[in-house]
Amino acid sequence: MSSCAIDLTAHNPNGAAGKQRAANAPPQDAPEKCILVGLRVRNDGGAGNGLHAYTAEESLNELEELARGAGAEVLGKTLQSRNAPDPVTLIGAGKVREIKHWAAECNPDFVLFDRNLSPSQQRNLARGTECRVLDRTQLILDIFARHAHTSEGRLQVELAQLNYMLPRLAGRGAAMSRLGAGIGTRGPGETQLETDRRRIRSRIDKLEASLEKVRATRKLQRDRRTAAMVGAVALAGYTNAGKSTLFNALAGANVLTNKKMFATLDPTIRRLSLPSNREVLLCDTVGFIRNLPTTLVKAFRATLEEVSEAAMILHVVDIAAPQRRGRMEEVERLLAALGSSGKPQLLVLNKCDLLTPDERAAACAAERSFAAAVKVLCVSAKTKEGIAELPAVIDEFLPDDRVVRSRFRFPFEDGGKLAFLYERGQVIERRDDEAGVEVLADVPESVERMLSAHRRGRGAAAPPSGSSPPAHDSR
Secondary structure (H helix, E strand, C coil): CCCCCCCHHHHCCCCHHHHHHHHHCCCCCCCCEEEEEEEEECCCCCCCCCCCCCCHHHHHHHHHHHHHHCCCEEEEEEEEEECCCECCCECCHHHHHHHHHHHHHHCCCEEEECCCCCHHHHHHHHHHHCCCEEEHHHHHHHHHHHHCCCHHHHHHHHHHHHHHHHHHCCCCHHHHCECCCCCCCCCCCECHHHHHHHHHHHHHHHHHHHHHHHHHHHHHHHHHHHHCCCEEEEEEEECCCCHHHHHHHHHCCCCCCCCCCCCCCCCEEEEEECCCCCEEEEEECCCECCCCCHHHHHHCHHHHHHHHCCCEEEEEEECCCCCHHHHHHHHHHHHHHCCCCCCCEEEEEECHHHCCHHHHHHHHHHHCCCCCCCEEEECECCCCECHHHHHHHHHHHCCCCCEEEEEEEECHHHHHHHHHHHHHCEEEEEEECCCCEEEEEEEEHHHHHHCHHHEEEECCCCCCCCCCCCCCCCC
8 A cells, every 4th residue: 555545553553453463554655465355234225326236245355455456465355244234343243253363364454344443443443353454445545645736636636635634633631641831731641643633634724725725716817718718628527437548538738547547646638629610629538437435525526617617527437337227327427516516428338349349339329318418439549449439529519619601701911810710620611813812611708709800791591510611722
């Protein structure tokens, strides 16, 4: 695990879990070893929500993928079945003893639970197993900390970590209190635990203030784009669906791509020219995952607002994923929480190169009924199959800066503006006379506004995007 991981046992170094951790500490460059623990609740629909919920086995497999992505070596995994989660230890005292004996044999650095544990459950499990205990949220926070490369990303991760840590500070108490000196100050004084909490709350306040400045800056940038009528298209999807590879294929960018989950954390924005000569901003954002920690959602509000403020969303799906529809439903749930459920959405089924033609046709047909999408496309960002069609589809359904047919007149001395019209629009008719040049063209509304001094009125309605006008000499 990375050095940014939250170590809750550090607040009780003399406890059994703290001693066990010190004895098991691996060399600095060696991967940490762990065992995974999941919980299957009988008569429960699964580990997720909706009709296509994850089974406990699928959820544990996803946890294993996350753990390996964080650099850990998985020694083994176990699944406990219960009628209901145990409020004390989640998995029951008998299973805790079993894990304790197992850990004594294989000597893991920590035990990782596929649930979000309460502070008391985490302390009870650490005492019962005599191992360091981490839950799903801590693992995801650690992965985010590894991949936060910008100052904004580091601020957001630190805020999420501190909000997670605050209710879990325990173990020092009055034995480490600082006594007062002088009249009115005698007594137990302020305990170290209280001091830690005060310092964390102070740091949280500073981080929130810094991130509010980030939000204000991003809002100012979006307002400028809105004023210039430059629409934004956000890529959203489950982590490891291939969003960054698709982003690179569309925008000609070189964003890091990796098979590990959450390889891309910081948002990246690039300009994309559409067939109508409209320009949009394409935004690659952090991937979603089932049970995304609420502390991360709140901390990454400034980043996730790029999705909520976009004019259109490309929902990227790994078509070969075994739990494809469950992941789609989880992304839709998070988009709804961000206020983005009503936006035009293209469903992009990525990694079609991994399927046979028959499997691909069946998967595409199955997802065409997906109600949230205005259109479904099957592509491979890796082999570039279907990528050329995407800009035209975006052009067709993008609501911002729509294309209109307008008539313009330019004197000969304004040749630069005429050239700009040819660059950003599609010329339908051109007539030259002694006074200048009259042009009928399909242009984005933003271009029409820039050339408003030369506009002579609207023509007939513009044809659908992607139609080819007759060629003309721009002279």
